[in-house]
Structure formats: structure tokens, C-alpha cells
Amino acid sequence: MTQVLHTPPPAPVTAEDDLAALAARHGLSVSGARPSLPAYVGQLWARRHFITAFATAKLTAQYAQAKLGQVWQIMTPLLNATVYYFIFGVLLDTKRNVPDYIPFLVTGVFIWTFTSSSIMTGTRAIAGNLGLVRALHFPRAALPISFCLQQLQQLLFSMAALAVILLCFGVPVAASWLLAIPVLILQFMFNTGMSLIMARWGAKTPDISQLMPFVLRTWMYISGVMWSIDKLTGKHKGLPDWVAPVLKDNPAAVYIDLMRYALIDSFHGSQLPPHVWIVATGWALVVGVGGFIYFWKAEETYGRG
């Protein structure tokens, strides 16, 4: 822009009322306004096919360039479990205190990965897809929800691998395996809520995605992914009384332990915190619904500025 311009022509003399009135007379609406919550839910429902298609597309695109292709869907969680088994089971000898340690560990790792990757991708859901947000119109919550769905699909692959592992290590098939379904539904609701909250934060402050790995790692270690919280708190006699219940009622631990209870016969109900199903449902509803409303509140600001 180096060329010289003359003073701009005077603005059109139309009064503001005229244009606004013209717009009102023909029923035009303000562009880019936030819809009401019910309308927003409706829009989201209308885009449900996009949400699922986007999740599936992301999932398949993830390993499209790899020679082994979709085999990595199962290989990645298995390799993860192997690494943790080597470090915590063999080197640190955690397995001595826990019956069926490998099923215990693998269940923990898979369920934890579902939550942690949902939160991680949620943080980048808006900030990492600004091109999409700035080009097309759709309820923005479609993105974090879609990413959580992708993680759920990933988890279902992992669960198939987990079923094989369980059978290999002599865990009997039981009716309680069916409990895995409500656990996954509740966990998915919780994850989606977390992901929506993180998406709003991450959209405003992209730096959060740098911080999240550390937060998540801390959370993982206190949630009993590789060890039993009971055994850990039992070892340290000096701990205040509230520590064990707080650790056991944190959502990650609740969903992990519920899944262990559902799948592993040697993991007994007595190892679960009291009223565990109420706690699990409470986390899912509060975080799921709250996160959705929190995200919607800033709907019109995403991808702007």
C-alpha cells in the first residue's frame, strides 16, 4: 500500500435508523450472534453427522501414512501398557501387592488415556482448527465433541485389545463386564465436559496446551493408574484422613476403579469408595452439562480477533 489516496468520500447520508429499520422490516437478523441454548443444542443435533464423520476421518487420517496403517490403533495402547508394565511392574515391583497386576495396569492405562487425550485434544480443539472455525459456520462445540468421540472410538479399539489381554491372563468372562458400558458413557460425558472447558481456555490462551502435559501427568500419578491407591495410602501412616477419599473420589480414579471392578474378578467392590455410582454420575453430569454451558457462553468469540 504505497499509492496515495485522496480523502475518502463522505459517508452515505442514510440515517442509522433507516438501515436498521429496513433490516427489521424484512426480518433480517444480526450476523454472527450467539444463539440461545436450546437453539444451540438444536444446531448441534443437526450437525451430528458432521461430528461423527469428522471424528472418524481424523481417526483414519491419523495413521494413513504409516505402513502398518490402522494396526497402530491397537499397537499404540499395547506398547503404552508394555512400557508401564516394565517400569512399574518389573522395575519398581508394584505388582507384588496387586492381584492380576497386568489386567489391573492395562485397564488403568487405557481408561486414563481416554480422559487425558480427550482433555489434550480439547485444549487444541479451537486453537488448532482456526482455519475451519474462520471458514465455516457450525456450532463450535462440534469440534471438541468430535475430538472426544474420536478418542472414544480409539478407546473401543483398546478395549478390544484389553478383552484379549484379560482372557490371556485368565480373568473369567462375567456378567459384570456389561457394567463397562455405563462406565464408558459416564466417562465420555465427563471427558466431553472437560474438553469443552479446556477448549474455551485454550482458545483464549493457547499457552495452556504447553502446560497441560504437566498437569495431566500429575493427575495420572495421583489417580492410581499404575498402583492401588489403597496400598499407597496404607503404606504412609502419617497421611491425614482426607487424603485417601479425595484421591479415590477424583473423577479419573472413579472411572478407572469402576472399570476394574466391572472387568476384573479379583477387584472387589470393597475397594471402591462409598456411593461410587452416584459420584461417577455426579461428575459426569456436573462437568458434562456445566462444561457445555461454559463453552456456549463464549460461542461468538471463537476464532476471532
Place this chain on the structure above:
Amino acid sequence: MAENVSDTPSMNETPTEREPRTVSDIPTVVCDRVDIVYRVNGTGAGRGSATAALNRMLRRKNAEKAAGTRTVHAVKNVSFVAYKGEAIGLIGTNGSGKSTLLKAVAGLLPVENGAIYTDGQPSLLGVNAALMGDLTGEKNVYLGGLAMGMSREEIKERYQDIVDFSGINEKGDFITLPMRTYSSGMGARLRFSIAAAKDHDVLLIDEALATGDASFRMRSEERIRELRQHAGTVFLVSHNNKSIRDTCERVLWLERGVLRMDGPTEDVLAEYEAFTGDKSDKTKAKPKPKPKVAQPS
């Protein structure tokens, strides 16, 4: 020459006084004294350097200033009314605010002052961001269609048209290959075909016609005329005066964010071509200080 530009009669008309045109009198987009301001973070010196960042954090009070938040006034006091059945070209030199205005009409950018009223949801023609290079062209047709809000049935119905229109399969079965294997021209053609498959109330096109070879360009222009009949209003941003002439009968000329002229294509383009043609003379004759901030493109 420039003096009579500022006196263009069309600038002083109220929308209701505009001469009768072939299009209907139903407005689809009303821009009411719109100002658009960008806030750009971190343009201050040394965003990249750690000491500068630390300095910013320590001096919290001056954070805004130190972080160098600058404002760019990209669109200034623009008003116009677009009617159903119109195709409107947006012209102006680089960085004059054309794309910014288009994004605001689409509701993707907030306005600082004024308001933009629209009939239904204007859509920006562009699905590039929703497509994934690792997926086949076929899957991308579905993904792009869904992203634009089409139903699966609608896409299935139009799938063959989209592929035929793009001409991707003219040289073999390319639609079943991943999109990353396409040449840039092929990719652009498929993207335009997907984006143009939907009927929009108000369609906003940003330089889309610059893609593809001559025959594809002709088909694109043909398709835009079709969309216009179905849809209502089409906005086209282009630096190609020929494609503006071929598709639009009305042109808005933005310069430095100011609506400089609004009128029939031939009148505005004649002035615009004269303006861009002799700008070197004027630079010598009447030097002006450079603007403080660069306009975004």
C-alpha cells in the same frame, strides 16, 4: 480524476432511492455503518525473546502496551444494502479490507461499530479447512458437504455432479486417491466443486475463480450464475476484473477500508482501472505519509 470519484452520485443515494433493477427489492444483506478493528497481539519488539517475555510478565501494569497490542482499523464506516438476485463484486487494491468485510458479513468477525443484518446465514465459499489430505477425494466430498451443513442424502444425490464438475476423474480414477496426491490445481478444483455444491442464501466468494485452467474457470463462472439464481445474493472478491465483469452487475470498491464507490460494474471498474493505472503519477504529485499500521490483506 480522483476528484470526481469522490463525487460519485451513487455514493449519496439512499438504498431506497436506487434506480429500479432487474433484481428484486428484497434486501438480503444490510451493512449499517460498519467499522471493523483488528487487535493484533504481540507485535511489540522481541516477542520471541525470553527476556522480553519475562519483562512483560514482571511489569504487569504495562502488559498491554509492552505486549504491543496494536489495533488495525480495517473497515471504516461502510454502509450498503444488497438485494436478492444480485451479484456484487468487491474490488480494491491489496489490503483494502475486502476479505475482512466478507468475513464480517459471514458473521465470522465481530464489528466494532454499526451492525450487519443478514437474511439467513451467509456462507463463505470455502471448505478447504475441513478437508483432510490423507483422505480420499470421495471421503472429502462427504466430509466437506457435512461440514457445510448438508445431509448425507443430499450429498449422495449430488455426489456424481460434484465429481463430474471438478473434472477430477477426467484423467483416470483419481477420486479414490488421497487428496494429498492431487496437483494443486486438481485440489483447488475439487474444493471449489464441493463448496459450490450447496445452494446458499447468501454466498461469499473470495478469489475462488483464480483456480484451475481456462475451461474450469468458465464452468465456475457458469456455476456462480446458477447459484445466484437459486440463492439470492452472491458477493465476489477478485483481483481479476474480467471475472468481475462476467459475473457481477454491481461493484463495491473498497480502498483503505473506506467504501470509495458503489455502482454498476462498468462505471466502477472504469474508475478503478484508471485509479490503479496512473497511481505512479499521483505518488509523485501528492506524497502522503505512510499509514501507521499496515492493513491486513
